[in-house]
Amino acid sequence: MNSLEILKKLKEIAPERYYAERSRAQILATEQPRRLSPWKIFAESMEAGSAMVLAGALLILILGGFSGINVLNIASLNPTSLKAEADAIDMQIQLTDLSYQNFTRVVASKKESVSPLSAFSLMALEDNATTTTSTVVGIDDALRALSE
């Protein structure tokens, strides 16, 4: 038998059947790596985005106590009542300033005209007025105090 005949004879070599079956099953059970085409990348990012949006919406619903979409309609945050309250505060401040300015102007003019005896009572009144800056003093009250 020459070398070429022997080489032909080598074709009889074959793997064991059990090995072949086991190897085949293992290979086919292996997961192939995923191919990422531009379209797949876009679809996956959209999936992630929509999941985040849904999670955010769920979080808002939970924090809002399941009060539906009217999350911002809380009674204490009514813009009309807030505006009225703010206007009222401004008015009080303005009136207080006005009263105080009128009172000091009247006191100054009376100081010039009254006698030294009554000046003491005026000074006492002035001191009292300055120490109680937080109390609101009207014009009528000031005139009444001066007349006394």
Added chain:
Amino acid sequence: MLDGEEKIVALAIGGDPKAFGTLYDHYQPQIYRFLFLKVAGREEAEDLTHQVFLNAWLGIPRYKHRGYPFSSWLYQIARNQVVDHYRARRETVSLEETDPEAFADKFSEGDLDKNLEVERVMAVIRDLKQEYQDVLILRFVEDLSVKEVASTMDKSEGAIKLLQHRALRVLREKLGESHLESSEETDDIDNNE
């Protein structure tokens, strides 16, 4: 070549395990044989064959059909696998290292002299250069055409014919066969292509 191979390969590229299973069933024996004749023992050949088909399964989405049989691609993977195998082991296989029991049962029906002769040829093949081994196995064991071998080894058909001629000459020299017989047979093979 497998019947309807292009269609089966296309399905396998799409990740169809059944299609790849068909390719495995058809090509696994010849890839195993190719590796068995190049490495020392049955276990190594089994491990390498498994690795070749695993790599093929993982890499098949990138496979491009260029008009050659699917086996050309598998042989290329197998050749690279053998190179990696020997690079990792950093040793050459000597005649003493071959495993006689690995192939003795395959030829148990023949007489003892024939078996010894086959073992001797296998040992000599393993002692040849990688290119000579490849061309001898692919051309004379697997009966691939010069064109198929050229595509597998990424060489021109002329280069394969030259390699085949040299490989046969070296094989016969090592086996102690006559040069005259060798050159006549090689010429016949080339003329038949």
